[in-house]
Amino acid sequence: MTAREFDHIALSVENIQTSISWYKENLNAEVQYADDTWAMLLIGDVRVALTLPTQHPPHIAFIAESFSELGEDPRVHRDGSNYIYKSDPDGNTVELILLEGK
Amino acid sequence: MTAREFDHIALSVENIQTSISWYKENLNAEVQYADDTWAMLLIGDVRVALTLPTQHPPHIAFIAESFSELGEDPRVHRDGSNYIYKSDPDGNTVELILLEGK
Numbered sequence: 001m002t003a004r005e006f007d008h009i010a011l012s013v014e015n016i017q018t019s020i021s022w023y024k025e026n027l028n029a030e031v032q033y034a035d036d037t038w039a040m041l042l043i044g045d046v047r048v049a050l051t052l053p054t055q056h057p058p059h060i061a062f063i064a065e066s067f068s069e070l071g072e073d074p075r076v077h078r079d080g081s082n083y084i085y086k087s088d089p090d091g092n093t094v095e096l097i098l099l100e101g102k
Numbered sequence: 103m104t105a106r107e108f109d110h111i112a113l114s115v116e117n118i119q120t121s122i123s124w125y126k127e128n129l130n131a132e133v134q135y136a137d138d139t140w141a142m143l144l145i146g147d148v149r150v151a152l153t154l155p156t157q158h159p160p161h162i163a164f165i166a167e168s169f170s171e172l173g174e175d176p177r178v179h180r181d182g183s184n185y186i187y188k189s190d191p192d193g194n195t196v197e198l199i200l201l202e203g204k
Contacts, residue, residue, distance in 0.1 A: 004129045006148035009111060009162055013192045022190050027106045027164060044164065046108035046148075058194075060111055062129060062146065088124050090115045092160075 005063040007097055008040070010049035012058045019050045059085065061095035070098060107165040109199055110142070112151035114160045121152045161187065163197035172200060 013019040016039050023029035029041040029048070039050045049056075064070055067082065074082040083097040115121040118141050125131035131143040131150070141152045151158075166172055169184065176184040182202040187195050 004131075004146040006146045011162075011190070011192075011194045013190070013194070015191070018191050026188065026190075027196065029106075044106040044108045048162070060113075060148075060150070086128065088113070088115070088128075089117070089120050090113075092113045092115070094129065 007061040007063055007095075007099075008047040008049050010051050010056055010059045010061065010095075012053040012056075013050045014052070016050055016052070023048070023050075057085070057093045059093035059095045061097050064096040064098040067098055070096060074098075109163040109165055109197075109201075110149035110151050112153050112158055112161045112163065112197075114155040114158075115152045116154070118152055118154070125150070125152075159187070159195045161195035161197045163199050166198040166200040169200055172198060176200075 016034060016036055020029070020031060020034060020039055020041070023041055023043065024031070027043045029043045032040040032042050032047070037052055037055055041048045041050065070082055070084050074084050076082055081097055081099050083095050086094045086096065088094060118136060118138060122131070122133060122136060122141055122143070125143055125145065129145045131145045134142040134144055134149070139154055139157055143150045143152065172184055172186050176186050178184055183199055185197050185199040187197055189195060
């Protein structure tokens with residue numbers, strides 16, 4: 001198995017716009033996408049997603065190595081990418097994601 | 103203000119060795135440091151710290167821009183680096199760290 005490619009971090013927040021303001025002010029975040037249910041920020045060279053807790057758990061995401069690694073029933077993001085969530089022994093969520101077109 | 107430089111992610115785990123095994127098996131993590139209270143893993147090109155919840159909250163860490171940014175009473179890691187924790191509007195912890203010798 002090769003080394004994993006990191007994709008993004010996702011944090012749970014209650015109000016997307018409030019959090020965007022905080023991350024812009026405190027960490028000079030650049031907004032790549034935002035609506036009322038989630039946002040994708042670029043902070044330095046790392047992508048940080050802000051999501052409502054009703055939508056996704058906080059997680060760290062890595063690129064899946066192949067479609068078959070996602071098993072028989074992957075979930076599909078709104079952008080068409082396929083993903084699964086795995087839980088580490090403490091319930092921390094790790095996402096494996098296969099980006100659309102890859 | 104310039105773009106922030108990302109440093110690491112930290113996850114809370116109850117047993118460092120159990121978690122190391124999981125991250126090695128599932129994400130091909132490389133162990134950079136480990137003892138019974140914390141570990142630093144390299145997963146792909148991202149550093150992921152495993153810490154006991156009694157030691158540190160889960161957090162994402164960025165490089166501080168200057169010593170003065172840490173305020174008058176920074177904390178000191180065992181490796182000599184200075185740091186502070188900030189809370190975003192939802193209580194997610196952001197660490198600003200000034201690495202020793204920088």
